[in-house]
Structures are given as C-alpha cells and as structure tokens.
Amino acid sequence: MFGVAGIAYWDFAAQAIRNSFGVMTDISSREHIEQLVYAFYGKIREDEMLGPIFNSHIAEEEWSAHLEKLSDFWETNLFGIPKFKGSPTQKHIQVDKNLNYTIEQEHFGRWMQLWFETIDEMYEGTLADRAKNAARKMSTGQYLAIWFQRPGNAELR
Numbered sequence: 001m002f003g004v005a006g007i008a009y010w011d012f013a014a015q016a017i018r019n020s021f022g023v024m025t026d027i028s029s030r031e032h033i034e035q036l037v038y039a040f041y042g043k044i045r046e047d048e049m050l051g052p053i054f055n056s057h058i059a060e061e062e063w064s065a066h067l068e069k070l071s072d073f074w075e076t077n078l079f080g081i082p083k084f085k086g087s088p089t090q091k092h093i094q095v096d097k098n099l100n101y102t103i104e105q106e107h108f109g110r111w112m113q114l115w116f117e118t119i120d121e122m123y124e125g126t127l128a129d130r131a132k133n134a135a136r137k138m139s140t141g142q143y144l145a146i147w148f149q150r151p152g153n154a155e156l157r
Helices: 009-017 030-046 051-057 060-079 088-098 105-122 126-149
Strands: none
Touching (some): 030 105, 060 126, 088 126, 105 126
16 A cells, blocks of 8 residues: 555545544545545555556655645635646646557546545545536546547547
C-alpha cells in the first residue's frame, strides 16, 4: 500500500471519517477532502488499469504536492473556495499524447468507479453526492477534450 507523508491511504481515511458511533458524515472540511483524495489516489496507484498510467507520469517524490493540488481542486469545486490554479485539461491531453493517444472511455469509467467507491466508503450526504456529480461531468469533459485534440479529430467538432 502506498503512503505519502506517512499516511496509509484508504484504511486510515475510512476509519478517520466515522465517528465513535460508526456513522458516516458528509464532506464538510478541507481535512475530509484530503482524506478522500489520499484514499482515492491510493487505490488509483495500485489499480491494474490506472496505476501504470499515473505512476509513470507522477514521480514518487511529486505525489505529495500532486495530492495537495488535487485537494485544492476539490476544495474549490465543493466549497467554492478559490484555491486551485492549473490546467487539468492540458495535463490530460499531454498524458494521452505521451501514451500514443490510447486513453479511452474505459479508463475514465474505471476512474469514476473508484471515485464513487471511495466516496461511498467514507461519506454520505449532499456534498458527497455533489463530488460524484461533479466528477461525472468533469470526466466526460476531459475525455472529449482529449479526443478532440487527437490528430485527425479536431475537424470533427
């Protein structure tokens, strides 16, 4: 199991979210977002389909900063706090190019499956549902952006 900054991903995060009565709560803080992001990307890094893609594009020493940036992204999206700065679409397009244009809908589907699974293991409520819905919309947009940037596809817009 991978860990960043001494954190064992999903075991730690899932346990940290439940209160003493074993009840799941909604996402309500930056800490909750970090726990979700760390747990989710722990699964991603070990996933048979997605792990090789992520692990070949993010060096071990860059994971901590990457997870912080992703936490900023979700904090911005869920709480409206303007922290995230970056261009995820350009990063995804570059990864697809690096992989000879082989990122497919199945990759995004697997990403979504793990995202929903991780949220459902840790949270329930309005913001948990919002995180799922936002991810669904973003994954569709990211895949379309990748696809239209591939050689020969731009004119099909």
